[in-house]
Amino acid sequence: MARLNDSGQWIVMMGFIVSIAIFLLALVVAESAIVGKTTSESVLEFPKTDIQDLRSELMEMRWDKIETSEYQYDIVNLSLERKSSVIWYQPDLTGEVPVINIHYNNGITEYNEVYAEYF
Amino acid sequence: MVNDSGQLYTIEGVAAAIMMVITAYLVISSASIFTPQEKHVAQMQLEQLGHDALVVMDTPRENGVQSNLSKFISDADSFNQTYYTLVNRRTDGTFDTLKYNVTYYYREGNDIKSEVLVQEDYYRENAVKVTQWAYVDPPLDKVVLVEVLLWRD
Numbered sequence: 421m422a423r424l425n426d427s428g429q430w431i432v433m434m435g436f437i438v439s440i441a442i443f444l445l446a447l448v449v450a451e452s453a454i455v456g457k458t459t460s461e462s463v464l465e466f467p468k469t470d471i472q473d474l475r476s477e478l479m480e481m482r483w484d485k486i487e488t489s490e491y492q493y494d495i496v497n498l499s500l501e502r503k504s505s506v507i508w509y510q511p512d513l514t515g516e517v518p519v520i521n522i523h524y525n526n527g528i529t530e531y532n533e534v535y536a537e538y539f
Numbered sequence: 540m541v542n543d544s545g546q547l548y549t550i551e552g553v554a555a556a557i558m559m560v561i562t563a564y565l566v567i568s569s570a571s572i573f574t575p576q577e578k579h580v581a582q583m584q585l586e587q588l589g590h591d592a593l594v595v596m597d598t599p600r601e602n603g604v605q606s607n608l609s610k611f612i613s614d615a616d617s618f619n620q621t622y623y624t625l626v627n628r629r630t631d632g633t634f635d636t637l638k639y640n641v642t643y644y645y646r647e648g649n650d651i652k653s654e655v656l657v658q659e660d661y662y663r664e665n666a667v668k669v670t671q672w673a674y675v676d677p678p679l680d681k682v683v684l685v686e687v688l689l690w691r692d
Contacts, residue, residue: 446561446562449565476672495672497646497649
């Protein structure tokens with residue numbers, strides 16, 4: 421009797437290898453779509469401009485308004501009510517190096533800065 | 540004797556078919572995610588544009604001069620005109636179709652009050668909100684928050 425013909429095993433193995441390769445490629449494609457989505461979403465979510473605005477406003481107020489508590493209440497209360505974010509700043513301009521402590525937190529992103537002025 | 544070599548081809552065929560169906564399902568289901576991605580990119584650009592325009596308005600022409608943003612807080616028409624030009628003017632001189640609502644908020648004692656500067660009809664298009672802090676000189680003498688709701692008509 422003839423020997424068992426086992427050349428079909430190659431066909432099965434190659435079939436599996438090729439389909440697993442396609443499967444892995446499809447996983448990569450799916451991953452890239454998810455990454456692209458979260459990138460633009462996280463750009464929208466990240467409060468970059470909010471923090472920049474706060475800093476630029478504080479720098480603008482630096483010379484004559486930053487130590488006035490009325491303006492500080494304006495910023496703190498407006499940001500809580502309209503932006504759902506906690507802002508606090510504390511100027512200490514009497515030292516040798518004037519310092520402004522800036523704090524920002526919107527629940528997702530937290531930002532703390534000790535702004536020191538060196539001239 | 541029964542020739543059973545066809546079983547190999549059948550197993551291969553079935554296995555390949557299952558793999559291809561799973562692969563096609565994965566690709567198609569992931570491809571549908573592309574649409575919101577593009578929508579977010581457009582929103583991102585809209586947000587950037589709207590905020591840039593506010594920053595331009597908040598920048599004084601020279602040292603010691605009031606910025607347009609704080610100057611026009613009491614002059615809705617001038618505000619509307621300036622912001623419209625900044626947001627809508629294209630490079631060829633024609634105008635885009637962006638629309639917006641502008642409101643500014645200020646604190647009075649323990650209350651937050653608002654004042655509408657520009658009001659357009661808004662039918663729940665995909666809008667973005669951008670804000671800008673501004674100090675407004677007396678008589679108001681407050682730090683206000685300018686909010687712009689911006690959308691493409």
